[in-house]
Amino acid sequence: MAGRQTAEWLKGLDVMSRVAVIRCDTYEREEVAAAVRQAAQSLGTEIASSGEKVLLKPNLIEALPPEASGTTHPEVVRALVGLFREKGAEVYIGDSSRFGNVGNTSKAFEVCGMARVAEEEGVELVNLEADDVIKETPERDILQKIYPAKTLEAFDRIVSIPKLKTHMLMKFSGAPKNLVGCIPGGGKALAHAIGNTTEKFARMVVALTKVLKPSLSVMDGIWGMEGNGPVYGEPRKLGLIFASENPFALDWVASGRIGYEPREVEIIASAIEEGELVPEEIEVIGDKVLQVDFLKPTEEKARHILDHFLSRLSAVTFAVRVxxxxxxxxxxxxxxxxxxxxxxxxxxxxxxxxxxxxxxxxxxxxxxxxxxxxxxxxxxxxxxxxxxxxxx
Ligand code: SF4
Ligand code: SF4
Known part of the structure; x- marks a missing residue:
C-alpha cells in the first residue's frame, strides 16, 4: 500500500520471528502497561518514528463488555496508546465490527470500553464500517472482491491487537484473523461466502495480512475465550501478553499455549505454505509459562461436514441473510x-x-x-x- 511502512518480516529479510510472552495477571492499568511495554521492548524493534500515524486495531467483533472476553480489553489498547505516543506517533483506534447493521461499530466502541479510553486519552476513533475501498492491492486472485477500507491508506502503520480466542470455524482467532475487521460493512460476510471452506478462508486471511502489513501485533491473552468462540464461548484466564512483528508467529506460539497443535490451525498452515512463517525460526522470549488447555469449540467435529455443506450453500445463504x-x-x-x-x-x-x-x-x-x-x-x-x- 502506498506510503505504508513495511514490516521487516515482509521485506523478506533474514530476521527471526521473535515472539515475546509476558506474564500479566490482571487488567490493573499499571500492570498491563508494564507488561505491554516489556513485550514490545523485548522484541528489540523500533515500534514507530515521530510523526507517524498509527492505527491501533483491536478486536471489537461485537458490542460485548470487556468481562465477556470476546473483545480486546481497553486497558491493553490504552497501554499501546501510551507506548506509541512516547515515540511521538499520532495514534488512532479503529475497527469495523461484525456485519448486520450500520451502527454496530459505534455501539461496540461504547460497550467494549474503547470510547471511554479514547476520550480519556484524547484519541480519535476511526469507524471503518461504511467506507470506500482500496481496489488496487496485490493478492487479487485470492481476495477477489474482498477489499480493505480506503481510510487505512491514511496510516503509516497498522497494529493488530487481537483477543486470544478459540474459533468455531477456524479453531483459533488471533492476529491475522483480527484484520478481517479492516474490511468494511457486509464485505466481511462476502469474504466468508467467497472463502467458503476453512482452507479458502485461511488463504484469504493470509493474503489480507500480506496486503495490510501490520507492523506489530500485540495479543490480549490475559483473559481469553474458550469453547465456542469467537463470541459464544466462556472467559478463561491465561495471564499472558504476546507480541511479535510476525502475526503468524504470534498465533503459532499463542495457539500452542492453549493446547492446539499450531499446524492444525488452517491460517497458520496456510502461512507456512505461503512462506510467511518458518516455524523453526520462531524464537520465544520472555517468561517461562505452562500450557493451559482451553476447551475447544464443540462444533469443531462437525466443521468438516459443515464445510462441505456451506461450500455449496454459502453463496445462496449470503444473498438471503446479509x-x-x-x-x-x-x-x-x-x-x-x-x-x-x-x-x-x-x-x-x-x-x-x-x-x-x-x-x-x-x-x-x-x-x-x-x-x-x-x-x-x-x-x-x-x-x-x-x-x-x-x-x-
Ligand atoms: S441519488 Fe443517491 S446519494 Fe443522492 S439522495 Fe438519492 S440515494 Fe442519496
Ligand atoms: S454497498 Fe454496494 S451499492 Fe453501496 S457503495 Fe458499496 S458496492 Fe456500491
Missing part, C-alpha cells in the same frame, strides 16, 4: 452522489436509483455519502421471516 443497501424513494433527491462514489459502479440513475446487487460488495459506502440519508439497510426476506417466526 442486509442490503436500499434506497428510500421518499428521501432521495436523485442527486447522483451514490452513483458517482460507488466503488463497484453498481448504482444507476434512471427514473429512480437502482442497485445491481449481483455486483455489490456490501461496503455500505453509498450510505455514508448520501447527503439525504436516503440509503438504508434492509434485511432480506428470509431474515425477516426467521425473525418473525422466532419473535426476535
Amino acid at each position: 442486509p442490503r443497501p436500499t434506497v428510500d424513494k421518499s428521501k432521495c433527491t436523485r442527486c447522483g452522489e451514490c452513483v458517482e462514489k460507488c466503488p463497484e459502479g453498481v448504482i444507476s440513475l434512471g427514473s429512480r436509483v437502482k442497485i445491481d446487487y449481483s455486483g455489490c460488495i456490501y461496503c455500505y459506502y453509498c450510505m455514508r455519502v448520501c447527503p439525504e440519508e436516503a440509503i438504508v439497510l434492509t434485511n432480506p426476506r428470509m431474515v425477516k421471516f426467521v425473525k418473525r417466526v422466532l419473535k426476535i
Whole structure:
C-alpha cells in the first residue's frame, strides 16, 4: 500500500520471528502497561518514528463488555496508546465490527470500553464500517472482491491487537484473523461466502495480512475465550501478553499455549505454505509459562461436514441473510452522489436509483455519502421471516 511502512518480516529479510510472552495477571492499568511495554521492548524493534500515524486495531467483533472476553480489553489498547505516543506517533483506534447493521461499530466502541479510553486519552476513533475501498492491492486472485477500507491508506502503520480466542470455524482467532475487521460493512460476510471452506478462508486471511502489513501485533491473552468462540464461548484466564512483528508467529506460539497443535490451525498452515512463517525460526522470549488447555469449540467435529455443506450453500445463504443497501424513494433527491462514489459502479440513475446487487460488495459506502440519508439497510426476506417466526 502506498506510503505504508513495511514490516521487516515482509521485506523478506533474514530476521527471526521473535515472539515475546509476558506474564500479566490482571487488567490493573499499571500492570498491563508494564507488561505491554516489556513485550514490545523485548522484541528489540523500533515500534514507530515521530510523526507517524498509527492505527491501533483491536478486536471489537461485537458490542460485548470487556468481562465477556470476546473483545480486546481497553486497558491493553490504552497501554499501546501510551507506548506509541512516547515515540511521538499520532495514534488512532479503529475497527469495523461484525456485519448486520450500520451502527454496530459505534455501539461496540461504547460497550467494549474503547470510547471511554479514547476520550480519556484524547484519541480519535476511526469507524471503518461504511467506507470506500482500496481496489488496487496485490493478492487479487485470492481476495477477489474482498477489499480493505480506503481510510487505512491514511496510516503509516497498522497494529493488530487481537483477543486470544478459540474459533468455531477456524479453531483459533488471533492476529491475522483480527484484520478481517479492516474490511468494511457486509464485505466481511462476502469474504466468508467467497472463502467458503476453512482452507479458502485461511488463504484469504493470509493474503489480507500480506496486503495490510501490520507492523506489530500485540495479543490480549490475559483473559481469553474458550469453547465456542469467537463470541459464544466462556472467559478463561491465561495471564499472558504476546507480541511479535510476525502475526503468524504470534498465533503459532499463542495457539500452542492453549493446547492446539499450531499446524492444525488452517491460517497458520496456510502461512507456512505461503512462506510467511518458518516455524523453526520462531524464537520465544520472555517468561517461562505452562500450557493451559482451553476447551475447544464443540462444533469443531462437525466443521468438516459443515464445510462441505456451506461450500455449496454459502453463496445462496449470503444473498438471503446479509442486509442490503436500499434506497428510500421518499428521501432521495436523485442527486447522483451514490452513483458517482460507488466503488463497484453498481448504482444507476434512471427514473429512480437502482442497485445491481449481483455486483455489490456490501461496503455500505453509498450510505455514508448520501447527503439525504436516503440509503438504508434492509434485511432480506428470509431474515425477516426467521425473525418473525422466532419473535426476535
Ligand atoms: S446519494 Fe442519496 S439522495 Fe443522492 S441519488 Fe443517491 S440515494 Fe438519492
Ligand atoms: S451499492 Fe456500491 S457503495 Fe453501496 S454497498 Fe454496494 S458496492 Fe458499496
